[in-house]
Amino acid sequence: MPEINSTDKSKLGESMSTMEESECPDKPQNLNIGEPNLRSDFLRQRQDSVPSLTLTEKFCYGVGHVFNDLCASMWFSYLLLFFEKVLLFPDTLAGVVLLVGQLADGISTPIVGVLSDMENKIPACARYGRRKIWHLVGTVCVTISFPFIFSPAYGLEDASLTAQSIYYCCFVIVFQFGWASVQISHLALIPDLTPKKSLRTELNSIRYAFTVLANLSVFTITFFILGSGSTSDGDSSMSTPAMDSIWKTSSTSVPDSAISINGSCSASDTSLEPSDLNNFRTIALVCVVLGLIFSAIFHVGVKEPEFQCPKKREGSGSRMRKIDWFKQFPFYLVAVLYMATRLYVNLYQVYIPLFVQDTICLAKTAVATVPFTMYLAGFFGSLVMKKLNKVIGRKGTFATGCVIGLLGCTWTYAAGPEYADYFKVWGIFVVAVLLGSGGSTLLITSLSITADLIGNNTEGGAFVYGLMSLVDKFSNGIIIMIIQDSNTGDPMYYRDVIFYACGGACVVGLITTIALIPIKVHRRRGVAKSVISLMDGNADDSSDSGSDSSITLPSKKQLSGEVNEAADIVDTICGSLEKEAPIKHPRAIV
Structure with a gap:
């Protein structure tokens, strides 16, 4: 079995930690990217924290x-x-x-x-x-x-x-x-x-x-x-x-049929x-x-x-x-x-x-x-x-x-x-x-x-x-x-x-x-779209409103780059093991 050297370990660890430590002030614990129900569970968790009127x-x-x-x-x-x-x-x-x-x-x-x-x-x-x-x-x-x-x-x-x-x-x-x-x-x-x-x-x-x-x-x-x-x-x-004159004219000149x-x-x-x-x-x-x-x-x-500047509140x-x-x-x-x-x-x-x-x-x-x-x-x-x-x-x-x-x-x-x-x-x-x-x-x-x-x-x-x-x-x-x-x-x-x-x-x-009928009115760019496209593209949209706008998640491009970099390292190190045991590549997540 080929050994993984320390350099490769370091690169792999840095790539994974970068994804895990993305700027998200209210990030939920144990965020599993491959979990099918992540989007709906995550959005429900955020909505439950919103105070009702x-x-x-x-x-x-x-x-x-x-x-x-x-x-x-x-x-x-x-x-x-x-x-x-x-x-x-x-x-x-x-x-x-x-x-x-x-x-x-x-x-x-x-x-x-x-x-x-x-x-x-x-x-x-x-x-x-x-x-x-x-x-x-x-x-x-x-x-x-x-x-x-x-x-x-x-x-x-x-x-x-x-x-x-x-x-x-x-x-x-x-x-x-x-x-x-x-x-x-x-x-x-x-x-x-x-x-x-x-x-x-x-x-x-x-x-x-x-x-x-x-x-x-x-x-x-x-x-x-x-x-x-x-x-x-x-x-x-x-x-x-003037009004009296107009009134007299209009009241006497209109035919019965009208x-x-x-x-x-x-x-x-x-x-x-x-x-x-x-x-x-x-x-x-x-x-x-x-x-x-x-x-x-x-x-x-x-x-x-209180109004929050969109640049501070949301990702670009x-x-x-x-x-x-x-x-x-x-x-x-x-x-x-x-x-x-x-x-x-x-x-x-x-x-x-x-x-x-x-x-x-x-x-x-x-x-x-x-x-x-x-x-x-x-x-x-x-x-x-x-x-x-x-x-x-x-x-x-x-x-x-x-x-x-x-x-x-x-x-x-x-x-x-x-x-x-x-x-x-x-x-x-x-x-x-x-x-x-x-x-x-x-x-x-x-x-x-x-x-x-x-x-x-x-x-x-x-x-x-x-x-x-x-x-x-x-x-x-x-x-x-x-x-x-x-x-x-x-x-x-x-x-x-x-x-x-x-x-x-x-x-x-x-x-x-x-x-x-075939159009999702609220599916646009933004946090909700990022979550949908990355984690559960076919998830049901019947949940109450989507994520809270104060959350900043990494963009698809950012996640894709980090995951693909890690996947390239795994490909070079563990390629010989694919015939012996199937490996679920991180690339399949995106």
């Missing part, structure tokens, strides 16, 4: 987006209604105001995302939290701008509609910047708070549950204010000669009018007060984890640069999925009130009761999301939401003249239930899939959410503008909008989900 912390996080939700409910559900019915703006000009807001939001989101991901150099802001400081900035912007959007154009009451639209657009831009700051910072905080997929899903569910409750609150407030009877007498001080599906809709009984302006201003002020209360709870109750191979996201094919699919979800939800939010007012011509309080039904159905849908997700997975849950949404869009065709009576009584509420439950399913699942895409690369969380929101806002604004500009006054127009636009968004989402 308390019930109070979950509650405080959940209410952190309530202010945004209250304002978004009014923005999507009542902005076009307010500008067209109360301010008497033309359809196209009202669409321009909304488009400016969507574009401002879309541009703001990636900018805020990039800035929010950066380390804050101001000591006081750094201690407060890089996400929470942007949340605070956004809250201030929303507070000082939102009430003016649903108020008269102070100082410009007798000016042209073009001048008034510029006035409103200025406040809309400030509002949308603030809204984007709150949204992005709040979403990006989820991966920072926990690496667990199950807990992230729970936080998204809690967040959406409060979104639904915020919307229900807006519709309840609207119902009582619009139904209080004060609108018939109105506040005459809110009326201007008023309702059965030609028996009286504007004085069912339609909103300029005298409702003061009521909408009151609703906006109430939303601001409630939103500030819940924002204060969020800032007091949520402690943002695990950090996702911004350009790296664009090299990931799942990134584009998730962006389309998120866009389709937001298109579906936002379009039915915008056009259901107009559908209620102009197509089936229900009482003005129906602009509150029908959306209320939608969000109530969405709330109950959010309660079963966690169990449904465990049974059929995220993609199956999203596909289920698409089917429910398509059923709701299809049911709107029952609003034709031959079905008008029953549709006014209860058919519209069937549509509301289907649209609302489908919307909640899609929204929660799409946010969870986006969180999965980010995974442990939380250094780019806000950037990813910002880009997703950019696609969402631009697509929403452009499509709504096209819909507004194409309105011919046909009473069936808004029925067709819900069927084709909302239904089309569901179809796009369903096709994208099918394309995502």
Whole structure:
């Protein structure tokens, strides 16, 4: 038997010790590279060491987006209604105001995302939290701008509609910047708070549950204010000669066939009018007060984890640069999925009130009761999301939401003249239930899939959410503008909008989900990828989130070089022994 000299022993020992002593501050003991279940056992060990969030912390996080939700409910559900019915703006000009807001939001989101991901150099802001400081900035912007959007154009009451639209657009831009700051910072905080997929899903569910409750609150407030009877007498001080002239013209020149599906809709009984302006201003002020209360709870109750520089926290191979996201094919699919979800939800939010007012011509309080039904159905849908997700997975849950949404869009065709009576009584509420439950399913699942895409690369969380929101806002604004500009006054127009636009968004989402089936959304570069490729390439990915981002493991290249060097030594020394006894070469590990 050939003897192993001391030089070879030294080289072999140095190579093996280099691998064993790789820089990993929390390295587990007895790390056996060849053990098949190492990856899952190692990740479970790391996740068990992550402290869970308390019930109070979950509650405080959940209410952190309530202010945004209250304002978004009014923005999507009542902005076009307010500008067209109360301010008497033309359809196209009202669409321009909304488009400016969507574009401002879309541009703001990636900018805020990039800035929010950066380390804050101001000591006081750094201690407060890089996400929470942007949340605070956004809250201030929303507070000082939102009430003016649903108020008269102070100082410009007798000016042209073009001048008034510029006035409103200025406040809309400030509002949308603030809204984007709150949204992005709040979403990006989820991966920072926990690496667990199950807990992230729970936080998204809690967040959406409060979104639904915020919307229900807006519709309840609207119902009582619009139904209080004060609108018939109105506040005459809110009326201007220009508005009175437009109101008289519009109320006398519209033919009966364009008023309702059965030609028996009286504007004085069912339609909103300029005298409702003061009521909408009151609703906006109430939303601001409630939103500030819940924002204060969020800032007091949520402690943002201390930010660690990615270069100190992770190896260079695990950090996702911004350009790296664009090299990931799942990134584009998730962006389309998120866009389709937001298109579906936002379009039915915008056009259901107009559908209620102009197509089936229900009482003005129906602009509150029908959306209320939608969000109530969405709330109950959010309660079963966690169990449904465990049974059929995220993609199956999203596909289920698409089917429910398509059923709701299809049911709107029952609003034709031959079905008008029953549709006014209860058919519209069937549509509301289907649209609302489908919307909640899609929204929660799409946010969870986006969180999965980010995974442990939380250094780019806000950037990813910002880009997703950019696609969402631009697509929403452009499509709504096209819909507004194409309105011919046909009473069936808004029925067709819900069927084709909302239904089309569901179809796009369903096709994208099918394309995502063979793709692992969260399998990218980083620690988890290194562990997968080195130790258990075919391991099940069903464990809760992956490794903790604070771990630094040697890269595949490093391990491969060390192991192969050791293998070369073994080959030269022990080659003659292969025929006598099989040797498992370290090279086979890689």
